[in-house]
Amino acid sequence: MAKPTFQSPSGTRDLYPADLLRRRYIEKLWRDTSIRHGFEEIDGPTFEHADLYAVKSGEGILSEVFQVFSGKDEAEVSRIRGGANAPYALRPEFTPTLARMYAAKAGSLAKPTKWFWQQNCFRAEKQQRGRLREFGQWNCDILGGENDPESRARVDADCIACVVEALWSAGLDQRAVSVAINDRQMLKGWLLTSGAKQEQVPTIIELVDRLSKIGPVAFLEEGQSHGISNELLTVLLARRPTKEHLTKRIQENFESVPLGQADTTGTVKHFIDAMDSSGLLGEDPSTSWCMFDTSIVRGLAYYTGTVFEVLADGERAIAGGGRYDNLIELFGGPPTPAVGFGMGDVVLSLVLQDRGLMPEGDALMDALSRPSASYRPDVFVIPAGQTPADQEAASAKVRPLVAQLRRGVESKAYQDNSAHKPWDANRYDAATGGVPPMHARSSSKASKNIGKLLQDAAAQKAKLAVIVENAEEVTIKDLRTNTQDSSRTRLPDLGQALATRLMLV
């Protein structure tokens, strides 16, 4: 008698120990980055009522999900046999669960609320390179809080900084990947001033989204059939109004570049300022991670502002996200500004492995055994200053300082070794100037009262407070012992001073 053999369902994975360690490496990367950026982890059910997914994505999504039912309820079973869909679906994505959870407790949650999540998702589609039917997914979302254009731009930049930092930690840099960014409001404004009619805008955005799939001929034909002018279609085909690297230079000369001229709503200017204060603008195109690219619109109808994708040559997008200010209301919550991104493990694994950036053997085991990011904030940065000029300089320093502390400083020994790998133990070695990445936060409160800001730091269980006195100096306070330094620390010495107190080195 032949022995039975059993296969895993197609598009799913059996992870033997060596595979599992690689998966854990990616999860650790995601979790550590999220924590250092001040996100808190949540989780929800693996399956939900199927209509939850239709609320966000329309009924069409229900043909893409695995259907689930208990088989215990006769009425339910007979409905399914009669042709109805099953009552539950395996989650194809986490955002509807997040929206449901946020809406249920919106009144009692922090403003903003920063949540991350990482588990598996499921899509009932054919397996292809970079696409499986069960896959790991990482989401970071920032919900609620101030809703003025400047605050929104800062929160957008915070999200992009988190995704960039994860890639940087994994050893990917601006030569390997880029973040392509667009703003739907800006695109819409530009389309209207370029001759599009209001009612054509959704069709045009949808066409632009499909351009790379359908090709230029179908793009022109479909556009013409919707009555869009040939002139506008030609400009769109050439990826106008602009595809521009976001560099320090663009910030200085914003009004003179095509992007600045197309920014009829003013949101992109705020966004570029926020990207700069997050340390995300390179000096020139060759060192810039990010570019503005109006061909990025992302198909999902629910995005309302900034949209972005992380791209690597020859692969599907590694990550994608954007602003979705209407979603929480759709799930029964209050009007809530929101922005987030998602990243899957399948494409990221391919990109890391292709570039020799996935450790093996004892290097992998050692990397996994390193301490995780601190769940308590290592550092809480507070603006102070005794004169109005110092106060202004201190306030302007908060975001750049938080960004620097989250990234850390690579040691000279690491940089000088041309064969270095991101998991090398000496990457942040203090002996040659390294500073390990820290969990850094600042207050979302507008208050300038240092006592209140220190209370906020303590409430968030921060270990150290960094009180910024001016553009060059800070005072360190240890919140665990409630002792404040009698002398100030100069900024270039800050990282190592903090690391020593946290015993990270």
Add this chain to the structure above:
Amino acid sequence: MAKPTFQSPSGTRDLYPADLLRRRYIEKLWRDTSIRHGFEEIDGPTFEHADLYAVKSGEGILSEVFQVFSGKDEAEVSRIRGGANAPYALRPEFTPTLARMYAAKAGSLAKPTKWFWQQNCFRAEKQQRGRLREFGQWNCDILGGENDPESRARVDADCIACVVEALWSAGLDQRAVSVAINDRQMLKGWLLTSGAKQEQVPTIIELVDRLSKIGPVAFLEEGQSHGISNELLTVLLARRPTKEHLTKRIQENFESVPLGQADTTGTVKHFIDAMDSSGLLGEDPSTSWCMFDTSIVRGLAYYTGTVFEVLADGERAIAGGGRYDNLIELFGGPPTPAVGFGMGDVVLSLVLQDRGLMPEGDALMDALSRPSASYRPDVFVIPAGQTPADQEAASAKVRPLVAQLRRGVESKAYQDNSAHKPWDANRYDAATGGVPPMHARSSSKASKNIGKLLQDAAAQKAKLAVIVENAEEVTIKDLRTNTQDSSRTRLPDLGQALATRLMLV
């Protein structure tokens, strides 16, 4: 218009940040314990072909699972509408996936293979205290390797030691929980010598398993209806042949206790020896974790030898497991001895919370931020000895030493503080004699060639080797630098000597 509201499916959980941290605390406990005991993590699909579950548990299991289908395959959908079950099921347990994965690669896997797993499982049943429809589960399994009674007993004890260590790490001790153990072979042998007929044995085992559910009256009635003698039923009702604490004393006087007299197959004697060398036998009943309890049979038909359950007052079993030597063959693999256990997060969480053993706030965040167990073995213990007497003493020391190193030594400062909590930072503080728990292994090879055993240690990426010279002394070799100490270390000094080299203190 009323705003829509959405609920999670009943029996599933929304984990907000504070809930999630508690869940991560339990996962860290499980993962760290597994790693220190030499288990390697694996994972498989969240859903499997439904018939995979029927292979292990019979068709009955299919009424307890959530059914899954893609909806993309018309033939499949019409089969379901015609009354067939869906092709896939959400995993109600991991063991069938493990058996499938082991069977597929049995030829190339280590002997024994030690695997652990922790993810969610799903049961299509009504929610009750301690039972949810989606819940976290931890499994540890040891498969393959030597199959003589002594080796099997040692592997059984290794499994029980792992589950006991997890509870100990969480702050539970023998006053809070106990491990009730039975052996199906022994029970069967005893039933046959007590007047049961061969064909009645499965019925009797099944009746004993249901005794606490159906009560004594139904037990007697059903037993009588199967022709089982009143005399035997009365003995079984009184939980005979025995319910005995496993202590040092039982080991010394095994032949004179009822348990020893019932051990007609000799397996229990080996098992008690193995429990002792794993450090699991207390000095007397009040310090003993484990008891032999012939009323524990566990319903699952697939168990073939040792079975055990971890019990806490007033709750469902925290964990359960046993030996299942026939399962891998059932899944198409070679004949393979196997033993394992499973523990769920729901009951464990209740037990820890009821006893004040779940940290909160900064204590919880600090506990989660501590380094994980080392994925590389910290220590690999090798028997040596220059005389036959020393060799024998050294060999006998290997298992107790591995067990001690895995457990660590609690510091005096911690023990002296009557308000201590298991997550206190000073639990293993070196200044007052503490030694942190380590990832310790020994070779499964029978070889006495030290060179070969050192090669085995290096192949498993161990950091340090401890070469046992006799009953009192060892030599430490650092495998990372390939340097061996010139002088021996006495056993009472070993833990701290190792911790210093590993920089765990």
